[in-house]
Amino acid sequence: MKKIKIPKNRIRKLKTFSLGNKSFELQSLNSQNKKLIDLCSNDYFGLSRDKDLIKAAYEISNLEGIGSGSSRFITGSRPIHKLLETELAKWIDQEKVLLFPSGFQANIAAIQALANRNSIVIADKLIHNSLLVGVKASQAKLVRFSHNNLKDLEDKIIKSNPTKNSILVVVESLYSMEGSIAPLREITEICKKNSVQLLVDEAHAIGILGSEGRGLSFNCRSDITMITGTFGKAFGSGGAFLASNSEIGEYIIQTSGAFRYTTALAPPLAAGALEGLKKILANKEWGNDLLSSAKIWKDEIIKNFSFPVQGDSHILSIIVGQEEKAIYLQKYLEENGFLAIAIRPPTVPVGQSRIRITIRRNLDFNLLQNFIAVLKKFK
Known part of the structure; x- marks a missing residue:
């Protein structure tokens, strides 16, 4: 089986696919193939699965x-x-x-x-x-x-x-x-x-x-x-x-x-x-409800985590700074059940690497508390 190396911060789970008579495997950080809670999708209202x-x-x-x-x-x-x-x-x-x-x-x-x-x-x-x-x-x-x-x-x-x-x-x-x-x-x-x-x-x-x-x-x-x-x-x-x-x-x-x-x-x-x-x-209230939820998430992260948090909406960026540390935080979150991708140069300026999370309609308060508990233990 031929292996295709994919950048470690790109793939959610280990997957295989076939092309003609060849089988390919996508490598992932998630070696245990466990399910992750998605904190970075742009499917803000969860309608892709409606x-x-x-x-x-x-x-x-x-x-x-x-x-x-x-x-x-x-x-x-x-x-x-x-x-x-x-x-x-x-x-x-x-x-x-x-x-x-x-x-x-x-x-x-x-x-x-x-x-x-x-x-x-x-x-x-x-x-x-x-x-x-x-x-x-x-x-x-x-x-x-x-x-x-x-x-x-x-x-x-x-x-x-x-x-x-x-x-x-x-x-x-x-x-x-x-x-x-x-x-x-x-x-x-x-x-x-x-x-x-x-x-x-x-x-x-x-x-x-x-x-x-x-x-x-x-x-x-x-x-x-x-x-x-x-x-x-x-x-x-x-x-x-x-x-x-x-x-x-x-x-x-x-x-x-x-x-x-x-x-x-x-x-x-x-x-x-x-x-x-x-x-x-x-559902005209969805937008305002999402923004209210995002404010709660932002306030809780700021209160409990040392890195600055940017965002005036349902998109929040935890500014880590160094590219290597952002990748390390992404890996740490994945090991603890959360998918939150490190955004690095050239997408963002050098020195402003970050974990970008998106608040969606189906993310409840208990999930926030679990996320905060994980963040608190990050070294």
């Missing part, structure tokens, strides 16, 4: 098949795609929503739609790698501003001369490794005052934060050029979307290779995302 989402995905699979089989412009479009786009647009009050197979792909398409080699993109220093790849693909000039620093943002805009140059500001509403929330109202005001475009990635906020979970962009949506979001987190499914006005949406349809030349989102994922949306609509 029976109604599974049923919706199964039923559409029987009707439409597992995959869409082609791009949206050939035979890939299904009624479920249009229904999801329509319902999502209505919910977040946007004129046009377009579906993508992944958030990475959607972010690349978003940047390429709003910037080109004659543009300047002014981006928060902590934006996701997919957005940086999008800037590179657009050939725009990249300028970075200090994380959530409004003065630095405006200084960078003014220095870039918005009266002569096409400028796009790029931020996330909720940063996935920091758990920090962008001051979107102030950012939109700065962009509006200087007549520059604004792209907001809502991947980790949509479904949870903002008015009835409609994202932090919702209350200032008229001043935002485009929003991106994903279904692989709060919605419990997979895939992603762009939301904008009709004019920009039509431009993407006509020009975006990332939209035109890819196999359409799998029908079961679209059906699952639509069912996830229905669940979120029917």
Whole structure:
């Protein structure tokens, strides 16, 4: 049996799989193959295992098949795609929503739609790698501003001369490794005052934060050029979307290779995302409840553990500092029944390695107490 070495902090359990007539084994820290309590999934509401989402995905699979089989412009479009786009647009009050197979792909398409080699993109220093790849693909000039620093943002805009140059500001509403929330109202005001475009990635906020979970962009949506979001987190499914006005949406349809030349989102994922949306609509308290729970977790960890804890939301980062110590803490937690992955450079800056945990709807108070008891014994 051929063994494939996987980085030790990547794999949850020992698993095997077959490819042709060969069998492969994935190596793991978890040599006893025991079950672990997952503290790092982005399945914030636990909907990926919800029976109604599974049923919706199964039923559409029987009707439409597992995959869409082609791009949206050939035979890939299904009624479920249009229904999801329509319902999502209505919910977040946007004129046009377009579906993508992944958030990475959607972010690349978003940047390429709003910037080109004659543009300047002014981006928060902590934006996701997919957005940086999008800037590179657009050939725009990249300028970075200090994380959530409004003065630095405006200084960078003014220095870039918005009266002569096409400028796009790029931020996330909720940063996935920091758990920090962008001051979107102030950012939109700065962009509006200087007549520059604004792209907001809502991947980790949509479904949870903002008015009835409609994202932090919702209350200032008229001043935002485009929003991106994903279904692989709060919605419990997979895939992603762009939301904008009709004019920009039509431009993407006509020009975006990332939209035109890819196999359409799998029908079961679209059906699952639509069912996830229905669940979120029917349980408007989930987002606030999750944030309340996250505050309890944060307060308890700060009270009982020596390392600093960051995060203003359901994403919490225990800042360990040294990469080796973060890996050691991950291993220690795994040995004690918890899966919490060490996040290291280049994902985070050197010297800021961390254990990132995500608070989810199905994590109860007794579990928190067990986690705290384990943390207290860490040397």
